[in-house]
Amino acid sequence: MKNAQCKKCLRKFNEKDIYTIQQFQYRKKPPYDWTREFFKTLEIGEWDSFCENCIMEYSKISTEAWRND
Numbered sequence: 001m002k003n004a005q006c007k008k009c010l011r012k013f014n015e016k017d018i019y020t021i022q023q024f025q026y027r028k029k030p031p032y033d034w035t036r037e038f039f040k041t042l043e044i045g046e047w048d049s050f051c052e053n054c055i056m057e058y059s060k061i062s063t064e065a066w067r068n069d
């Protein structure tokens, strides 16, 4: 059942394939506190659901922003 929806691209997908920014806790850099603040400015919280493609994109965007900070 495709009953989850990506907040970014609005695509529907299976609930088991949900990604959230919480997975960025496991990155070494940027620190998770920084990551959380960064996404707050984009109005994205820890419980917002994203598909794999969009979370990968956010991963890239946030890493680049961290480097340019």
Ligand SMILES: [Zn+2]
Residues within 6 Å of the ligand: 006, 007, 008, 009, 010, 011, 050, 051, 052, 053, 054, 055
């Ligand atoms: Zn998406």
